[in-house]
Every structure is written in structure tokens, then in C-alpha cells.
Amino acid sequence: MIQNPIIRGFNPDASAIRVGEDYYIATSTFEWFPGVVIHHSKDLVHWRPLTRVLTRESQLNLAGVPSSGGIWAPSLSYDEGSYYLCFTNVVGRKGVFKDLHNYVISAPSIEGPWSEPVYLNSSGFDHFLFHDTDGKKYLFNMQWDFRKGKSRFAGIIMQEFDPDEQKLTGSVKLVTRGTDIGVTEGPMVYKKDGYYYLLVAEGGTGINHAATLLRSRSVEGPYELDPDYPVMTAKGHPEHPLQKAGHGSLIETQNGEWYMVHICSRQLPDGSGLSPLGRETAIQKMAWTEDGWLRLASGGKLPALHVPVPALPLHPFPKEPERDDFDRSELSVHWHTLRTPADPSWLSLTQRPGYLRLWGRESLYSLHRQSMVARRIQSFRCEMETCMEFEPASFNQMAGLVLYYDDQDHYYLRISHDEEIGKHLTVIISDQGQYDERESEPINGWQRIYLKAAIDMDKLRFSFSPDGIKWQTIGPALYTGLLADEYKSKLSFTGAFAGLCAQDLNGTKLQADFDYFIYREYS
The missing domain is CATH 2.115.10.20 (Glycosyl hydrolase domain; family 43)
Incomplete structure (x- = not known):
């Protein structure tokens, strides 16, 4: 069947x-x-x-x-x-x-x-x-x-x-x-x-x-x-x-x-x-x-x-790999960018071989020039993982792992800089366009940081790690329904994406490097 x-x-x-x-x-x-x-x-x-x-x-x-x-x-x-x-x-x-x-x-x-x-x-x-x-x-x-x-x-x-x-x-x-x-x-x-x-x-x-x-x-x-x-x-x-x-x-x-x-x-x-x-x-x-x-x-x-299957010979395709090491010259067929094509002005897979490099552009609320690469979420139980390097010097410079429905509704585990606590990691929530910042963790001196998002039906949890082995959760359990078409009766028609993104609201196009991306399903 x-x-x-x-x-x-x-x-x-x-x-x-x-x-x-x-x-x-x-x-x-x-x-x-x-x-x-x-x-x-x-x-x-x-x-x-x-x-x-x-x-x-x-x-x-x-x-x-x-x-x-x-x-x-x-x-x-x-x-x-x-x-x-x-x-x-x-x-x-x-x-x-x-x-x-x-x-x-x-x-x-x-x-x-x-x-x-x-x-x-x-x-x-x-x-x-x-x-x-x-x-x-x-x-x-x-x-x-x-x-x-x-x-x-x-x-x-x-x-x-x-x-x-x-x-x-x-x-x-x-x-x-x-x-x-x-x-x-x-x-x-x-x-x-x-x-x-x-x-x-x-x-x-x-x-x-x-x-x-x-x-x-x-x-x-x-x-x-x-x-x-x-x-x-x-x-x-x-x-x-x-x-x-x-x-x-x-x-x-x-x-x-x-x-x-x-x-x-x-x-x-x-x-x-x-x-x-x-x-x-x-x-x-x-x-x-x-x-x-x-x-x-x-x-x-x-x-x-x-x-019932048709009367045709079965023809399975090779299983898609869970991990993308960004070691090809072009993005795979699973990746999309938001509104604008991938081009060397904001994205590169060759400047640092084996990494996806994004140069920060506009905010997650922009309808024009965002620096985001994302793929569909296709299971109610799955996780997404990446490792990145990013050295912000301003609160206007951000990069990280995003769970994105649209410009109004998204969750964002981002690295940025603050005058008081320095380089830090924060959970951002946009609920019907209402911006909120949740728990922050200082990560001063961390050259590399591992980020993860785990979805289990209606719950989403973010976590982070210095080495990809020992993980620490950050922020509250989040409701995945926020990433749905009819959330709070809005009239929209798409679906949830998991992505990598960078913003530089100073206009200096600070770069963020992503080593890999894992998308793994559990059902």
C-alpha cells in the first residue's frame, strides 16, 4: 500500500x-x-x-x-x-x-x-x-x-x-x-x-x-x-x-x-x-x-x-543523507532562499570550502533582502543541528538557527553582542509580529558553537553546546503551532522551515560561517 x-x-x-x-x-x-x-x-x-x-x-x-x-x-x-x-x-x-x-x-x-x-x-x-x-x-x-x-x-x-x-x-x-x-x-x-x-x-x-x-x-x-x-x-x-x-x-x-x-x-x-x-x-x-x-x-x-499501489515495478530512490557538509559548489535541491536567489553578494560555498558563508543583510521581518537558507520541516518529530562561527561586535549583528513560518511568526536561536554581557546566545520569539527575547547565555571566547532545535509534536526545544557532545537546553518549551497556517486565525498557506540566517543592521555585512546542517526525522 x-x-x-x-x-x-x-x-x-x-x-x-x-x-x-x-x-x-x-x-x-x-x-x-x-x-x-x-x-x-x-x-x-x-x-x-x-x-x-x-x-x-x-x-x-x-x-x-x-x-x-x-x-x-x-x-x-x-x-x-x-x-x-x-x-x-x-x-x-x-x-x-x-x-x-x-x-x-x-x-x-x-x-x-x-x-x-x-x-x-x-x-x-x-x-x-x-x-x-x-x-x-x-x-x-x-x-x-x-x-x-x-x-x-x-x-x-x-x-x-x-x-x-x-x-x-x-x-x-x-x-x-x-x-x-x-x-x-x-x-x-x-x-x-x-x-x-x-x-x-x-x-x-x-x-x-x-x-x-x-x-x-x-x-x-x-x-x-x-x-x-x-x-x-x-x-x-x-x-x-x-x-x-x-x-x-x-x-x-x-x-x-x-x-x-x-x-x-x-x-x-x-x-x-x-x-x-x-x-x-x-x-x-x-x-x-x-x-x-x-x-x-x-x-x-x-x-x-x-x-493500493499501481501495477508498476517498484522504483525506490537512494535515501537522502541527513547531513549536509556544504562541500558542493551549489546548494542541494532541498534548500530554498527567501525571496531572492542565492548569489555571491550574500552567500558563498567556495570562499571557505566545506562551509556555508552568509553575509548579514536585513532583519527577519524584511520582505526584501534577507540572508536565509532554509529547508522544509517534514515530520512532527525531528531535529535540526548546525555548528557555526560568528564574531559580532554590535547588537545589530546576529546569526543562528531559525524555525521560520513567515516574517510575523518564527523562533530564532541567535548569536549577537551586547555592551554589558558581550557575545551571547538568545532565544527570540516573534508571535504575530510581537517581538520577544527569552533566556540568554553568555558565550564570550567561544570560537565555535553548536546549535540544535528538537521538535516533538507540539513542543520545540532549543539547545547549544561548545563541542557537539555536551548539550544544554536554552529557553522555554515552545509551541510549534505558532509555525502553522491558521495560527490565531491568520490566512496563510505555507509551512514551517528550518534555516540558517544572518543579519547585519549596521549595513557592514558581517559574515557567519556554518560548518554543516543536520535534518533528522524520528517518525
Whole structure:
């Protein structure tokens, strides 16, 4: 059986395709750079992060985008030897407005090189490029309506895309307003047995999320609704282990079996409904009814925790090493930077071989130029460890180990300097933007210091060591729910990261050197 979720930790909005014997899933990255992770499998059981798509600032400018803005719901497609990826860059999400821009890029290989973006529209997010069998291409996306008294999610629209002119052409057509579930988004289109099937996400990306199917004999509609909608939802079942189930994408195997990948979320067991792991990717086996509608093979509407494997040879990948010694010339596929690409102006893996060197820039509250390298937290029980060298001379100079949700909510075990106690280590808490300093320990004369963060479900503890052998805890037990999407009812969509960072608010770019980073899971 396949154990869900298949791609753990912050990896939402899965868009899946099969090309030959290879399966690929694209997931959202929001404000993190590079943009869009491509995951690869040959058996739908074992998955690995293969590459990132938006690797150049000319493709993606995230400077200043709000937290939980940036890349929303990328969609993969393939046609006649070319890969296509549509993506949205949400540059503003204040009040009733969504300031966003939609693009498409292409590549001869899933690993690139990917083209420069072609601008499409800005009418709404979650766009999908459908390649019809007659050679025509159509763009589908949800339409956003900010007006008072109107539904913000104003239905799914479509427009033809001219691949020669590289632009949208013809009139915009409304194909469905969705169902009474509401919040209709995430359109995916498939052609089967003379029908165009439109799979949409509904109910919002929280606990009411759902996947709904419609169909039509014409790509332009009208689309009839599945009489037993939705296909899948966990709404009304707070006890179920996979919550927020929706936003599906279909795959047909080379043997004719059908599966759907989708968003899910696993919550802390404290009854809070929070998940610091964010929205993850799960998979379901599907079955077609005699009258041409799609159902969960497991029956009912609830997403299954365990799913039958397809009739494909198993293809596991080598286990990922827990330790990164920073001995390569580039960061591994697991690492992201915040809003700006890694470049020699603030990051180096070669100036001091075997170390990650960061030059301090702006604060953890900045939406522009932070010096942070971070990776997803993918387990409720794990620990992160590093060893660093840093010699601050001012309270404005800081570096250390950060557990980061966004600019408002994070925990930080940092080294800095104080006029009275000198070089010291402090636990910093930012709770909904409220800054606080907890326990401090003087570390004068320490050239090297080992830092650790240990997560056990809803508890986080920091510790430190002079030698990596004898460890001392610092600060109180911290609540990991602070690192979750819906903490204190905020409307955000990412997940927790563990990272290394440096700040120099004097503007002198003091360097911090990190010897290694360990990410170790216990469940």
C-alpha cells in the first residue's frame, strides 16, 4: 500500500503528469526561491525532489511580495515533446484585492532549460493550459471579483492560447460558476471518451476543501455537474487523519489505472486543528463508473490513508543523507532562499570550502533582502543541528538557527553582542509580529558553537553546546503551532522551515560561517 501523504511537509497544489514511464508533480513555493519544485517518481509510491523550475530572477521577481504571496498553484502539462508550466506570482493580497500576474514557460526537458516567462493575464489565479487533440490550446483560470456583494471566486473562465503568437486570443468565456460548495478554483481539464472533464477545487483550502468534477462534450461547455459531487472531501470529519483534502490532479498510468494527487494536511494531536507541516501532497486510487463519473476506489468521499499501489515495478530512490557538509559548489535541491536567489553578494560555498558563508543583510521581518537558507520541516518529530562561527561586535549583528513560518511568526536561536554581557546566545520569539527575547547565555571566547532545535509534536526545544557532545537546553518549551497556517486565525498557506540566517543592521555585512546542517526525522 502507498502511505499518505506521498510528499510530506509544505508541498501543496500538486499538478501531476506522466510522460512515458516517468511521473512528475509540481508544487507551490510561494515566497521561497527558486520557484516551483518538481518531484519525480516511476511507481507513484516513491518520490524525490528532482529540480526547481524558476531559477533566475528574470523568470521570477519575489522582492517585496507578501508572506504567502508569490508562487500559487503551478500547473504542469506536456505536448509534442515540450513541457509547459503555468504559474501565478501574487505580488499583493491586501483587503479585497489580489494583485497577481499569470505566466507560462516551456522546456524541452523537465530539468530545463526553462524559457523566459510569457505573460498571460491577471484576472485570477490557478491557471491551467489544456492541449486539445486538434492542436488548439486553451487557458483556464478562476476569476477574482473584488466588488461588494459579489462572490470573490467568480467562476472558471477560459480563453484560447495562440502558441505561435505566444498570447491569448479570442473572447473570454465563463464555463462554470461552480457549485453551492463555493470558492471554485484550481481548474484541471482532461479529455476522455469524448468528454472534456473539468476537475476543480472548492470550499477553500482549509477544512472545507473538496474536489468536484464536471464534464462537457465541448471544451467551451456547457459543463454538467457530477450528480454525486464532490468526488472527495474531509469536511465534517475532524477526526480523519487527512484534512483539507481537495485541489486534485489526475494521472493515468501506462497500464490504464487512474490516480488523483491532492492537497491534504495532518494536524497536531492537541485539538488545535493546526499543522506546522503545512499542506502536503497525497494520492488516491480512482475508479470510473459505468456512466462516466469518477469515484474514490476506496469508496465514500474521505481520502484514504493507505492506497493500493499501481501495477508498476517498484522504483525506490537512494535515501537522502541527513547531513549536509556544504562541500558542493551549489546548494542541494532541498534548500530554498527567501525571496531572492542565492548569489555571491550574500552567500558563498567556495570562499571557505566545506562551509556555508552568509553575509548579514536585513532583519527577519524584511520582505526584501534577507540572508536565509532554509529547508522544509517534514515530520512532527525531528531535529535540526548546525555548528557555526560568528564574531559580532554590535547588537545589530546576529546569526543562528531559525524555525521560520513567515516574517510575523518564527523562533530564532541567535548569536549577537551586547555592551554589558558581550557575545551571547538568545532565544527570540516573534508571535504575530510581537517581538520577544527569552533566556540568554553568555558565550564570550567561544570560537565555535553548536546549535540544535528538537521538535516533538507540539513542543520545540532549543539547545547549544561548545563541542557537539555536551548539550544544554536554552529557553522555554515552545509551541510549534505558532509555525502553522491558521495560527490565531491568520490566512496563510505555507509551512514551517528550518534555516540558517544572518543579519547585519549596521549595513557592514558581517559574515557567519556554518560548518554543516543536520535534518533528522524520528517518525
